[in-house]
Amino acid sequence: MIKTIQKSTWIYIAVAFMLVLLPFFKDERWFLFLMIQVFTFGIFAMSYDLLLGYTGIVSFGHAMFFGLGAYSIGITLNFLESTFMNLFLGILLALVLGGIVAFFAGILTLRLKSHYYAMLTLALASLFLVLAEKWRSVTRGSDGFTFRIPELPGPLQDHRNLVVYMFCLVSMVLIFFGLRRLTESPLGKILVAIRENEGRVESLGFRIMPYKVIISVVSGVVASFAGVLYAISIRFVGTNVFGIDVTLDALLMTIIGGVGTLVGPIIGAGIIEFAHHYLSDLSDVHWIFERWIILFGIVYILAVIFFPAGIVGTLWHKLAKRKHKKQEMKQKTSDKLAS
Amino acid sequence: MTNTLLKLEQINTHIEQFHILHNVEFEVSPGEVTVLLGRNGAGKTTTLRTIMGLNNASNGTVTFKGEDITKLPPYHIAKKGIGYVPEDQGIFYGLTVGENMRVGMRKEDDATKERMEWVLELFPDLKKFWKKPGGQLSGGQKQMLSIARSYVNENDLLLIDEPSKGLAPVIVEKVIESIEKMKEKTTVVLVEQNFYMASRLGDRFYILDDGMTVHHGDMSALREDEELKRKYLGIA
Numbered sequence: 001m002i003k004t005i006q007k008s009t010w011i012y013i014a015v016a017f018m019l020v021l022l023p024f025f026k027d028e029r030w031f032l033f034l035m036i037q038v039f040t041f042g043i044f045a046m047s048y049d050l051l052l053g054y055t056g057i058v059s060f061g062h063a064m065f066f067g068l069g070a071y072s073i074g075i076t077l078n079f080l081e082s083t084f085m086n087l088f089l090g091i092l093l094a095l096v097l098g099g100i101v102a103f104f105a106g107i108l109t110l111r112l113k114s115h116y117y118a119m120l121t122l123a124l125a126s127l128f129l130v131l132a133e134k135w136r137s138v139t140r141g142s143d144g145f146t147f148r149i150p151e152l153p154g155p156l157q158d159h160r161n162l163v164v165y166m167f168c169l170v171s172m173v174l175i176f177f178g179l180r181r182l183t184e185s186p187l188g189k190i191l192v193a194i195r196e197n198e199g200r201v202e203s204l205g206f207r208i209m210p211y212k213v214i215i216s217v218v219s220g221v222v223a224s225f226a227g228v229l230y231a232i233s234i235r236f237v238g239t240n241v242f243g244i245d246v247t248l249d250a251l252l253m254t255i256i257g258g259v260g261t262l263v264g265p266i267i268g269a270g271i272i273e274f275a276h277h278y279l280s281d282l283s284d285v286h287w288i289f290e291r292w293i294i295l296f297g298i299v300y301i302l303a304v305i306f307f308p309a310g311i312v313g314t315l316w317h318k319l320a321k322r323k324h325k326k327q328e329m330k331q332k333t334s335d336k337l338a339s
Numbered sequence: 340m341t342n343t344l345l346k347l348e349q350i351n352t353h354i355e356q357f358h359i360l361h362n363v364e365f366e367v368s369p370g371e372v373t374v375l376l377g378r379n380g381a382g383k384t385t386t387l388r389t390i391m392g393l394n395n396a397s398n399g400t401v402t403f404k405g406e407d408i409t410k411l412p413p414y415h416i417a418k419k420g421i422g423y424v425p426e427d428q429g430i431f432y433g434l435t436v437g438e439n440m441r442v443g444m445r446k447e448d449d450a451t452k453e454r455m456e457w458v459l460e461l462f463p464d465l466k467k468f469w470k471k472p473g474g475q476l477s478g479g480q481k482q483m484l485s486i487a488r489s490y491v492n493e494n495d496l497l498l499i500d501e502p503s504k505g506l507a508p509v510i511v512e513k514v515i516e517s518i519e520k521m522k523e524k525t526t527v528v529l530v531e532q533n534f535y536m537a538s539r540l541g542d543r544f545y546i547l548d549d550g551m552t553v554h555h556g557d558m559s560a561l562r563e564d565e566e567l568k569r570k571y572l573g574i575a
Contacts, residue, residue: 189438193431200429203391205417205445205492260433324475 012263016173023162032161036233038266038273039168043175044226044246045253045265050219052251053260054183055212056195057110061121062250064128065220067242068101069094069227074147074237075138082148094228095221102220106213122244129242144238147231168229172266175222180262182218191215192260252296256303258310267311272296343402344369344496344526345390350399352382352389359385361550362399367496372518372527374541374558376534376572382550383530384426387498390528391423392416404495418445422489426500426530428481432474436465436484439473443488451491458487461517479510486517496526503533515539534572538562546572 023032044066051057076090109120132139139145151157182188193201194208201208231237240246250265253272258264275296283290307314345367352360360382367373375383388394390401392413401409408416417423431439444451459466462483468476476484482502489497502518503511515536518527522540531537537544541558546567554567561567 186441189434189442192433193442196431196433197429199393199413200425200431201442202413203393203417203423203425203429204443204488205414207412207414320472324471 012173012176016169019169020166023165027162029161032165033233034273034277036161036165036168036229038270039165039172040226040229040233041249041253041273042266042269043172043229044223045250045257045269046175046179046262047219047222047226048247048250049254049259049262049265050179050183050215050222052254053258053262053264054188054191054195055215057212057216058115058118059121060118060244060247061105061123061125062219062223063242063244063246064105064121064125065098065102065223066227066230066246067125067128067132067239068097069224070231070237070241071132071139071227072097072224073228073231074145077149078145078147079138082150084150087150091225091228094224098220098224098227099217102217103213105220106216110209110212110216125242125244125247129239132239132242139237139239142239144236144240146236149232149235164233168233171225171229175225176262176266179218179222183262187211187214195260252300254310255300256307256310258312258314258316261310261312261316264310264312342368344404345528346400346402347386347390348400348402350386350389350401351397352385352394353397354385354394359394359550360389360396363547363550363552365545365552365555367526367528368543369495369526370522371542372522372529372540374537374544375528375530375547376537376544377547378573379532381547383547384500385550386547387423387500387528387530390416390498391421417492420493420495422492422494422497424485424489424497424499424502426504428485430473430476430481430484432472435470435472436476437469439484440465440488440491443491445492450493454493455491458490461520462487479506479513482506482510482514483517486514486521490521490525494525496528497521498528498530500530501532502529503531503536511536534568 019035022035044062047065048059048062051059051062072094073087073090076086076093080086080089105121105124109117109124112120133141135141152160152163156163183191190201190206190211193204194211198208227241230241249272253268254265255268256264256271257266257268279295280290288294303310309317343366347363347365350360350363351358352363363382363386365373365375375386377383385394389396390403392408392411392415396409399409400407403416403419403421406419408419411419423429431442434442440455444455464480465484465487468480473481473484486497486499486502489499499518502514506514511533518529518540521527527540529537529540531540538558538561544555544558544561545552546554
């Protein structure tokens with residue numbers, strides 16, 4: 001039986017198609033770079049949404065996976081020859097390391113309740129930050145290092161930014177559909193149930209720990225891949241990838257876009273990256289724009305107070321309410337006709 | 340008594356520094372509806388939660404089908420065949436009715452599908468609102484969903500906590516009818532403040548007062564015992 005494709009899927013495909021065409025209309029370097037950042041952080045924020053939005057896990061150390069991904073690809077291409085084989089090896093290393101660290105971090109920390117878990121993840125991420133700073137022979141400490149990415153064949157080399165753009169876009173789209181499938185599967189429904197009431201899920205006969213560890217690993221692997229894309233796009237790795245502000249960015253993107261929606265974090269990434277760019281440009285007008293993060297703090301507070309479900313979440317609630325009202329009206333009419 | 344499905348012996352439960360249950364004892368025989376009665380704060384909900392492993396017993400033993408389940412985690416106890424319908428219904432608001440039912444299914448075999456069909460015939464509203472989010476259901480529908488969900492698995496015992504709480508009398512009647520049909524197929528421990536519901540459904544009763552079992556017997560005897568009802572249940 002052919003499954004009917006959801007209406008939303010067509011919308012997402014149409015948007016993806018427009019994003020494919022976008023660089024052919026606006027091909028300035030800075031714009032492509034900005035869009036690459038949006039896709040990269042969109043993937044990272046989606047991985048955070050898996051934890052926060054679908055399972056109710058608040059992590060303050062999600063940057064450790066992002067950093068692991070960035071350092072894995074950076075170190076591989078720095079120490080080995082810059083070939084496609086080694087690029088692939090670096091990506092594989094990043095995914096495996098991200099998965100292993102997420103697995104052990106999950107087993108160690110997921111037994112803890114909310115804020116204890118958040119604190120312990122922050123401590124773990126700090127540990128990686130210290131490691132990156134102190135292991136200078138490999139990471140070059142806080143100076144960081146640049147690395148080369150393999151040369152593209154023929155004329156593609158002249159359009160390297162466009163290729164990276166397409167690679168990041170395709171990755172984001174594939175990851176989005178993959179994660180959407182996961183969250184709509186029975187496993188995804190159990191995760192939502194865990195978010196709402198862990199005790200209830202346990203008394204239905206489910207051991208919650210394996211589910212939390214599974215989603216932690218998936219999230220860690222996806223975040224690590226986002227780190228890989230970030231490092232490839234700037235061809236530089238520094239200790240900032242392990243910083244708390246990377247995690248806070250993901251948190252902000254997820255909350256502004258819409259927790260538990262997957263597409264929301266991508267929109268949140270877009271808003272934050274573009275706002276970052278344009279607000280920084282306004283620093284000539286007033287010094288406050290240099291400290292754009294202050295403005296974001298205010299936006300964050302307002303979003304939590306007035307749009308706790310985020311942009312997409314609020315939109316979905318409104319649409320669901322309208323649909324519900326329509327159904328009720330339809331039901332009432334049919335009841336009247338029947339009587 | 341050899342024909343015992345569930346047995347609580349000398350159960351003591353603490354919640355933080357508070358000693359809630361004091362040597363609670365009771366037995367449940369297969370095929371019966373055993374009602375736990377008592378005023379608010381008597382320890383009825385804590386007793387169910389202790390059986391389910393959601394509150395740990397400080398000492399004493401809970402035996403189910405002859406096996407000590409006192410120290411087992413809730414998921415293990417549920418797999419042994421105990422279904423639990425909590426006081427707050429425990430509906431997942433972010434999931435639809437259908438998803439709530441499916442999350443409740445531990446297996447997807449023919450027997451489970453058969454039970455699912457039976458329970459949907461018992462609660463036709465659930466079929467009607469299959470795609471509606473749990474959070475948008477009325478109080479009665481939530482209660483029906485919660486009871487239905489506990490039945491889809493092969494459970495030998497259902498623990499149902501105050502199913503009439505906050506419901507309109509018409510809905511209470513519907514819930515009573517559904518539990519009456521369910522008791523033909525499974526054993527039930529019912530916590531209920533509504534004496535009308537308790538006396539209609541119950542075969543045996545236990546009265547809890549201040550965390551202790553103070554009285555038990557056949558429900559038919561309690562119906563006639565005005566003094567006992569006045570003393571422990573506040574029924575004039």
